[in-house]
Amino acid sequence: MRLKDKVALITGAAQGLGAAMATRFAQEGATVFVCDLNTEAGEATAAKIRNSGGKSTFHKLDVACEADWIAVYAAVVAACGRLDVLVNNAGINIRELIEVMAEANFDKMLAVNVKGPFLGIKHAIPLMRKGGGGSIINMSSVCGLVGHRYTPEAYTITKGAVTLMTKTIGVRYAKDNIRCNSIHPSTVDTPLVQILFQDPKRKEERLGEVPLGRLATDLDVANAALYLASDEAAFLNGVSLPVDGGVTAY
Ligand SMILES: NC(=O)c1ccc[n+]([C@@H]2O[C@H](COP(=O)([O-])OP(=O)(O)OC[C@H]3O[C@@H](n4cnc5c(N)ncnc54)[C@H](O)[C@@H]3O)[C@@H](O)[C@H]2O)c1
DSSP: OTTTTOEEEEETOSSHHHHHHHHHHHHTTOEEEEEESOHHHHHHHHHHHHHTTOEEEEEEOOTTOHHHHHHHHHHHHHHHSOOOEEEEOOOOOOOOOTTTOOHHHHHHHHIIIIIHHHHHHHHHHHHHHHHTOEEEEEEOOGGGTSOOTTSOHHHHHHHHHHHHHHHHHHHHHGGGTEEEEEEEEOOBOOHHHHHHTTSHHHHHHHHHTOTTSSOBOHHHHHHHHHHHHSGGGTTOOSOEEEESTTGGGO
């Protein structure tokens, strides 16, 4: 059990990559706080984990709302008394080019993708420090490493901010044994992407950029997060880890 006795909070965990990480972490012994805006799907994810013998509860959280963070951490402390792992996974992508994007849409993306992790980390630090340390994992993207030709600008701007948020936190709080690393997936094979791929040109574009010749799976990403969360990664701090089959290697 690679996360035995660890307490983990994952945002955007009702579905997609967040749910895959929650499931994988619970399989390895963690108590997982599944947090999301979507109560119905979040409750279902936590119930599925419990039905498979894992420890998990759902908590409604809007990552852009500081009061929500304070409430959810109070619930974590009441239930477990500690926090070992925070995964800032919730993220949105309003796919509009910069030249047409409304200011309100840009603000929305900043609120979820940048202010969300900022607030989560802000309130996690005192808790982790009290517990002797912790692992913070921020979900960025290949778009947080390079200008990606198929992705509109706002997403890249927010994911780039996540990349350097990770490094500055890793540098500042290493003294408290708090590590902070980011994960940078390329396109993940999800139902959403399958819809996108009904246009064969788009499928060709996305597959064509991956040296390994396939899309990422949610398990590829969950296993990378599991490693960063675990003590096996005790000396990894401030790292930007691509899970991209080599997309950013050339
Ligand atoms: N899927 C990909 O191809 C891919 C590639 C690279 C990076 N990413 C990143 O991985 C993360 C997860 O992506 P996904 O594909 O699983 O997305 P998804 O849309 O399937 O799931 C995102 C979850 O976040 C939740 N959410 C949205 N706004 C929220 C808020 N304000 N507060 C709390 N929860 C909120 C949604 O309800 C949803 O459950 C995102 O940060 C995304 O940018 C995804």
